Amino acid sequence: xxxxxxxxxxxxxxxxxxSAADLLHQTTDHFLDAANYVVDVAWEADWKxxxxxKLHDRTYYDVRDGSPLPANLVxxxxxxxAEAVKGCVERWKEGxxxxxxxxxxxxxxxDARTVxxxxxxxxxxxxxxxxxxxxxxxxxxxxxPHSAYLFNDDYDVKxxxxxxxxxxxxxxxxxxxxxxVENDDAGQGDTKxxxxxxxxxxxxxxxxxxxxxxxxxxxxxxxxxxxxxxxGDLQQTGTRWAHENVQRVGRKQTGRFEQxxxxxxxxxxxxxxxxxxxxxxxxxxRGIRERLPHAKAVHKWAFHxxxxxxxxxxESNGLEVTQINPAYTxxxxxxxxxxxxxxxxxxxxxxxFDCLKCGYDVHADYNAxxxxxxxYLRDQQKSGRGGAPVGVRLxxxxxxxxxxxxxxxxxx
Numbered sequence: 001x002x003x004x005x006x007x008x009x010x011x012x013x014x015x016x017x018x019s020a021a022d023l024l025h026q027t028t029d030h031f032l033d034a035a036n037y038v039v040d041v042a043w044e045a046d047w048k049x050x051x052x053x054k055l056h057d058r059t060y061y062d063v064r065d066g067s068p069l070p071a072n073l074v075x076x077x078x079x080x081x082a083e084a085v086k087g088c089v090e091r092w093k094e095g096x097x098x099x100x101x102x103x104x105x106x107x108x109x110x111d112a113r114t115v116x117x118x119x120x121x122x123x124x125x126x127x128x129x130x131x132x133x134x135x136x137x138x139x140x141x142x143x144x145p146h147s148a149y150l151f152n153d154d155y156d157v158k159x160x161x162x163x164x165x166x167x168x169x170x171x172x173x174x175x176x177x178x179x180x181v182e183n184d185d186a187g188q189g190d191t192k193x194x195x196x197x198x199x200x201x202x203x204x205x206x207x208x209x210x211x212x213x214x215x216x217x218x219x220x221x222x223x224x225x226x227x228x229x230x231x232g233d234l235q236q237t238g239t240r241w242a243h244e245n246v247q248r249v250g251r252k253q254t255g256r257f258e259q260x261x262x263x264x265x266x267x268x269x270x271x272x273x274x275x276x277x278x279x280x281x282x283x284x285x286r287g288i289r290e291r292l293p294h295a296k297a298v299h300k301w302a303f304h305x306x307x308x309x310x311x312x313x314x315e316s317n318g319l320e321v322t323q324i325n326p327a328y329t330x331x332x333x334x335x336x337x338x339x340x341x342x343x344x345x346x347x348x349x350x351x352x353f354d355c356l357k358c359g360y361d362v363h364a365d366y367n368a369x370x371x372x373x374x375x376y377l378r379d380q381q382k383s384g385r386g387g388a389p390v391g392v393r394l395x396x397x398x399x400x401x402x403x404x405x406x407x408x409x410x411x412x
Contacts, residue, residue, distance in 0.1 A: 007178050008155065014122075014171040015134035023126040024171055027069070028164060030127055031077050031108040034063045038081035039101050050086040052079055056312060057258065068127040075312070076109040106164035113322070117157045117175055124162065124173075133173065155179055194380065197277040197393050198373030199268060199310075200329075200365045201303050203294055204351060207264055208365035210373045211393050213271050215264045220257060220302055261302060265309035272319055275393040280314055281376040282307055283326035283368075291326070324379060329371035335360040 016024065038059050042049040049055055055078050063074050084101035091098040114125040120137070123130045155177040163172045198210035206217035272280050285303055288295065311321040332339040338357035344364050353364040360367075373393070 007158070007176055010175045010177065012122075012173045012175060013136040014173055015136050016131065016171060020131040020133060021171070023128055023131050024124070024133075024162065025106070025164070027073070027124075027126040028106040028108045028162065030067050030069050031073060032103045032106065034067055034069060034074060034077035035081045035084075035103045037063060038078050039085060039103075042081060042085045043100055048085050048089055050082055050089055052082045053312060055082050056308065060308065070114070070125050070127075071308070072111060072114045073108060073125060075308070076111065076114070080109055108162045109159070110162065111159045112157065112320075115157075115160045115173075117160070122160070122173055122175075133171065194279055194377065195275075195277045195393060196279045196281050196373040196376055197268075197272040197275065198369040198371070198376070199280060199282045200369040200372060201283060201288065201306075202365055203292060203299060205365050206299075206302060207268060207306065208363075208369045209268065209271050210366075210369040211271055211275055212366055213267065214363075214365070215267065217299075217302075219260055220298065223256060257298075257302060258305065261306050261309055265306055265313055268306075268310050269313045269317060269319065272314065272393075273317060277393055278320065279376065280310060280319055280321045281372055282310075282321070282323045283329065283372055284323045322376070324372060324376045326368070326372060326375075329375060330364065330368045332367075332371050333358060333360050334362075334367050334370035334374065 038055055041059050042055055049058075056075070059078060060074060063069070063077070064071065067074065069077070080103075081101070084103075088098035088101060110124060116123045121132055121134045123132050156179075158176045158178050160173050160175045163174060164170075165172055196210070200208045202208065203217055203221065205214045206220065207213075207215045268280065285300075285307060288300060288303055292299070307321070307323075314321045328339050331341050331343055333343060333353075333355035336355060336358040338355055340356055343355050344353050351364050352361065353367040354361045
């Protein structure tokens with residue numbers, strides 16, 4: 001058991017069948033490859049890159065294109081590499097020796113989204129879906145770290161590291177736990193409140209929050225059209241110069257878009273912090289082009305990039321970021337709950353929502369953002385996870401899990 005910063009790490013021996021073990025071996029191999037690749041990028045001749053955000057920008061899509069690792073494990077590999085390089089730099093500053101990091105032992109880092117810990121087993125993300133790993137546990141009558149921290153309601157699971165023991169020829173899961181109630185929260189009881197910022201994604205407005213903040217997608221749409229026109233003209237030329245110029249214009253466009261998405265992601269996180277949110281909830285990115293028939297590949301790329309930026313920046317501020325199935329969030333009235341496809345499609349303005357039942361008239365993206373937040377709260381309430389739902393943050397108050405509106409003190 002490792003202790004530090006009130007974190008308790010509990011090692012658990014795993015019992016997995018042959019097929020699950022094979023997937024875990026492949027996953028740890030790819031995790032090591034990804035982490036070592038990021039170290040290679042960070043370990044430049046004249047300086048060392050320790051910023052996780054800079055390493056994300058330089059390595060994320062290369063790793064995703066060349067590895068079957070899911071996105072969250074790619075991020076975890078990047079973080080481990082960045083921490084290792086940063087450790088070397090800090091040792092140099094202290095006048096100590098430190099050589100270039102290189103990961104060799106099989107391991108993979110998991111967060112609360114990629115591992116689920118139950119009483120007698122865990123499910124872990126791999127390169128091909130999730131696998132179930134049974135626990136080999138000590139006698140439950142004994143006083144062990146398992147009973148003190150893992151199976152204690154006063155502690156929450158924050159993540160885990162999967163290790164392969166070459167000597168024992170088995171896997172161990174080192175589960176990290178922290179007290180469920182700490183410091184300022186101690187006087188509020190044992191239940192952690194959940195306050196949600198819902199985020200809707202779109203083409204006209206690339207992001208809209210349940211607090212009524214809008215970020216226009218006009219710049220992406222404009223510059224993408226300009227780039228497509230420029231690329232078409234250059235491709236007709238057919239020369240090597242034209243080919244190189246197409247690539248140069250493409251890099252310039254990508255850099256412009258990444259800078260814009262950084263600005264938007266900063267705004268989303270700031271909005272959550274200013275409204276005392278604990279969670280930022282996006283609509284599920286899988287299948288988003290089918291839900292948005294006018295979306296192009298550049299929009300799908302932008303949505304994924306924005307989600308990655310928000311996730312990274314939110315986590316460093318203690319916020320959780322997740323996705324939910326957005327079914328019917330664009331058709332449901334966030335005021336009365338009436339759901340009908342014509343609530344939106346019958347309007348003359350494409351961006352307007354007009355409820356056929358109660359007459360609630362509002363911007364469609366704002367209505368969807370509120371519904372995304374509400375759907376997450378209701379899903380958590382049904383599953384019994386996520387603490388005590390408080391509400392979805394709005395521009396003038398809050399919607400609770402039952403859809404009841406409470407104004408803020410300033411707006412009441």
